[in-house]
Amino acid sequence: MLVILGLFLVLPILMALWVSVSDWTGRGSPFSSNVGFVGTENYRQLLTEDGLSRQDFMTSMRNTFYYVVGVVPLQTGLALWLAVIVNQKFLKGRTFFRTAFYFPSVVSSVAISLVFLFLFTGTGAVNQGLSAIGIDGPVWFSDSRGLVHLALDWLGVWNSDAPPSSLAGTDVLGLSMWEWLAGPSVAMSAIMVQVIWTTAGTFMLMFLAALQDLPAEVEEAALVDGASRWGVFRNVTVPHLRPTILLVVTLGIIGTWQVFDQVYVMTNGGPAKTTLTPAFLSYQAAFLNQQWGQGAAIAFILFALIFFLTSLQRFVLRDKDEAARKKALRIQRRRARAGVTA
Amino acid sequence: MRGHGRSAAPAGAPRADGLTVHRSSSVKKVVVYSFLMMFALVYVYPFVVQVVTSFKTNADAVDHPLDLLPDPFTVAAFHRLAETDFSLWFRNSVIVSLLVTAGRIFFCSLAGYALARLSFRGRNAVFTALLAVMAVPGIVLLIPKFLVLNYIHMYNTFPALFVPLLVDAAGVFIMKQFFESIPVSIEEAARIDGASVFRIYWSIVLPMAKPALITLTILSFQGSWNELGHFIIATNDPSLYTLTRGLAQLTSGGLGSGQQFPIKMAAALLMTIPTALVFIVFQRFFTQGANAGAEKG
Numbered sequence: 001m002l003v004i005l006g007l008f009l010v011l012p013i014l015m016a017l018w019v020s021v022s023d024w025t026g027r028g029s030p031f032s033s034n035v036g037f038v039g040t041e042n043y044r045q046l047l048t049e050d051g052l053s054r055q056d057f058m059t060s061m062r063n064t065f066y067y068v069v070g071v072v073p074l075q076t077g078l079a080l081w082l083a084v085i086v087n088q089k090f091l092k093g094r095t096f097f098r099t100a101f102y103f104p105s106v107v108s109s110v111a112i113s114l115v116f117l118f119l120f121t122g123t124g125a126v127n128q129g130l131s132a133i134g135i136d137g138p139v140w141f142s143d144s145r146g147l148v149h150l151a152l153d154w155l156g157v158w159n160s161d162a163p164p165s166s167l168a169g170t171d172v173l174g175l176s177m178w179e180w181l182a183g184p185s186v187a188m189s190a191i192m193v194q195v196i197w198t199t200a201g202t203f204m205l206m207f208l209a210a211l212q213d214l215p216a217e218v219e220e221a222a223l224v225d226g227a228s229r230w231g232v233f234r235n236v237t238v239p240h241l242r243p244t245i246l247l248v249v250t251l252g253i254i255g256t257w258q259v260f261d262q263v264y265v266m267t268n269g270g271p272a273k274t275t276l277t278p279a280f281l282s283y284q285a286a287f288l289n290q291q292w293g294q295g296a297a298i299a300f301i302l303f304a305l306i307f308f309l310t311s312l313q314r315f316v317l318r319d320k321d322e323a324a325r326k327k328a329l330r331i332q333r334r335r336a337r338a339g340v341t342a
Numbered sequence: 343m344r345g346h347g348r349s350a351a352p353a354g355a356p357r358a359d360g361l362t363v364h365r366s367s368s369v370k371k372v373v374v375y376s377f378l379m380m381f382a383l384v385y386v387y388p389f390v391v392q393v394v395t396s397f398k399t400n401a402d403a404v405d406h407p408l409d410l411l412p413d414p415f416t417v418a419a420f421h422r423l424a425e426t427d428f429s430l431w432f433r434n435s436v437i438v439s440l441l442v443t444a445g446r447i448f449f450c451s452l453a454g455y456a457l458a459r460l461s462f463r464g465r466n467a468v469f470t471a472l473l474a475v476m477a478v479p480g481i482v483l484l485i486p487k488f489l490v491l492n493y494i495h496m497y498n499t500f501p502a503l504f505v506p507l508l509v510d511a512a513g514v515f516i517m518k519q520f521f522e523s524i525p526v527s528i529e530e531a532a533r534i535d536g537a538s539v540f541r542i543y544w545s546i547v548l549p550m551a552k553p554a555l556i557t558l559t560i561l562s563f564q565g566s567w568n569e570l571g572h573f574i575i576a577t578n579d580p581s582l583y584t585l586t587r588g589l590a591q592l593t594s595g596g597l598g599s600g601q602q603f604p605i606k607m608a609a610a611l612l613m614t615i616p617t618a619l620v621f622i623v624f625q626r627f628f629t630q631g632a633n634a635g636a637e638k639g
Contacts, residue, residue, distance in 0.1 A: 010471075012486030013478075019489060030489065082381065088374055090367070097378055099625065100385045106621050108568040110586045111610035115392045117593065118407070118603045125391060125407040197384070258481040261570050265590045279481040286485050287575065296485050303482040 020296035030292070042297040047173075053294060054174040060276040062175065064257060066147075066184040067277070070192050071199075072252040078200040079248065080241070083207035084233070089216070098208070102201035109198070113265040116194045117141065140190040144272035146182025147189060185274030191262050199255070203248045210244040211237070246317050250310050257306050278302045389614075396420070396608035403603045419604035427580065428609060431588035435567060438504045438584055442566035443559055445508035450558060451551065453509070454517025455543050459529070469518075475511040481571060488575040502576040503584065507566055513558050520554035521547065556627045564617055585613050 015030070023038050024030040045053040086097050104112060119125045120140040127137030138145075145160070153160040158167075167178040184192060214237065222232045238245075260279040263269060269276035269284070278298055286295025390410065395403050396419050398412040406413070456462070457469055487506055491497040496505070524547065532542045548555070570586040577583075583591070589609050 012483065012490045015489040015493070016486040019485070029493065031493075085374055085378060090371060091374070091378075097382055100382045103389075103618075103621065104385065106564055106568075106617055107614050108570075108586055108617065110568075110570055110589050111392075111613045112388075114589065114593065114606045114610040115388050118395065118403075118601075118607065119388060119391065121407075121601070121603075123404060123407065128408050201385075254479060258479050260481050264570065264574070265593055282481075283484060283574070287488075292485070299482045299485055303479060306479050306482075307477075 016296045016299065019292050020300055022293050024292045026286075026290045026292055038293065042293040043301070045294065046297055046301065050174060056273065056276065056281060057278070057298065058173050058175045059179075059273050060278045060281045062180055062182070063184065063188060063274055064259065064277045067188060067192060067259060068253060068256045070184055070189075071195055071256050072249060074192075075196045075200050075203060075252060076245065076248050078196060079203035080207050080245070082200060082204045083211055084237070086204070087208060087211045098205075101204055104198045105202040107198075109261040110265050112194065112198055113262050116190070117266055120190045138186050141187050141267060142271050143186035144270075144274045146185055146274070148181055148183025150186075151183070182274075185271070187267055187271055188275050191259075191266065191275060194262065195256070195259070199252075203252070206244055206248060207241065210241050214240045246314075249317070250313060253309055253313065254306055257302065257309070392607050392611055392614075396604055396611050398604050400602055400604055403607075404601070416604075419608040422602075422605050423608050423612075426592075427583065427588060428612075430581065431583050431585045432612070434503070434583065435585040438507075439563050439566045441504045442507045443562040445504070446510055446513050446562040447555060447558060449509045450513035451517045451548065451555065452543070453514045454519075455521050455547060457514065457518045458521035459526075460539070472511050472514055476515065484571050484575045487572065491576060498577050498579045498582065500582060503573060503582060504566075506576070507569070507572060510562070510565070513562065516558060516561075517551070517554060520551055524550055553627070556624065560620060560624050560627055563620060567617060589613060 019030050020042055021037060021039060022030060022035050023041075024035045028034070045051060046057045047054065082101055085091075086094055086101070091097075121127075122137075122139040122142075126140070130137040149158075149160045152158055158164050163178045167181065168176050170177045172180060218240075219232050219236055222236050223229075227235070258279050259277050260283070263275050263277055263280040264283070267275040269280055279302065282295045282298035282302065284295075285291045285298060391407070394410050394412060395407070397415055397417065399414065399416055399418065402409075402413055457465065457472070488497070491502050491506070496502045528550075529542050529546060532546050537545070568586065569584075570590065573584045573587045589606075592606055592609060
């Protein structure tokens, strides 16, 4: 079993590392003598050299950044909120609600994507629902307009048809500032809604398990002492849930940066490349365009990014009391040692 | 832990109710229930639409997407689906899922036991490697996996669909954690009676590990049934497509003109039924599986 684990996990990564610094085109073995070593060329094309590769890669990073920033807080918040409500003691039919919220998590993302494609068509259920309350819904999956563009246009900050030249004229890493600030496109927002809807159930279960470990007496004691419901939630419940929140956010970040299935099934990166993600771009470059070096390089950059983000987030959200205590202990010990030597 | 939490709840319940009476509990109940009903509707409705639409005609589905009664009622979508390779994909999915599930039960429990109980050189190194593997995002491994399959000439063969999925680091981890929670004394008694390591594992430990094994079975079946990425990179031969791959293809014009939503909904429905059945039967264990993930952190 370790052989299989090694064969399919360690060795492959080494092979991919080699491919990411080679010019292999998918023909023959990547280790044959006619495959050349190109050094960091593939990485440079993605990160520093002007060109289509970098433009696509940066577009995918932008799209996924907005996607993550939108999905992670909302799915965490929704999951926590559902858990708190489902955890109410007087609630009857708890199992039904728990099942209903969790069920999408176990269904194939492909099946759910098919359903959401139908719900979000131009004349689909969502738009009919919206028109019932007087809103003219967009043609979701063909709409590449960015939400930030739309919102600030609506507020009168700028006119999307004639973007301010200060933004449209400034290029940063192959994309104009105007494009960087687009926000998630309407099409991407539909995918975000779907993913939040699907994943909240799983995280709700994690929160529920943690909530059930919180003795009811603790919350009651706080209530008896005159704390408000909101106060109890903020000062008793949330601190108790801290490790779970940390876990959910971490898993959320890891999961959302990898978004692939929905893009593959629903949009193929369109409209106007606004749902392109690094994972899909990596697949596209390697398997469809035969630029294996570039595909592998994207995968490694994505890996590095996820690794960096989760480490950073762990550091920022670390238990500050714990850290302070450890620091105090260190100082104490150092003093004690100094005292001994003196 | 969950059992403890649940049993503690009824004990505290009367007091909590006593308190909430002061705080206009009926208003609160109405608010909570209406929120819940609203969300339950949002969660259940898409599945209802899926079922209903698969019995509609294409025109009806396009014109009346919200109507919950097909008019006229038709099973034409299922007939059309039968003309595609759907049954082939379904068969492939069933075979792959069963093989992957069986493989994971066998390999993950064996490896988990070895890591939990046997002392051998490099055990810590192996465990560290396992954690490292779990930390690597799956999507990053698509290209590496393809490279190996290609290198050993397994690409585009049936084994490519399931062999790489036979062991799964998270599964090993779950089993290891579980075996460590079983008291060693039972196994020691058997050892004194002269049982071999494999014998102890097979006749004593494995039967005790039933809850963990069921969790593992469910996670493996559901995971391989819903897997998409691996099947995309393991083959490009249409006769080796699984349900996920085949259905993903349907969206990119595999059905001729028009959107043909009833056919897609019918396909999605048939694909969801096996998972739904497993989910309903083993619901209790599903929740445990989700929480097993929580222990990773």
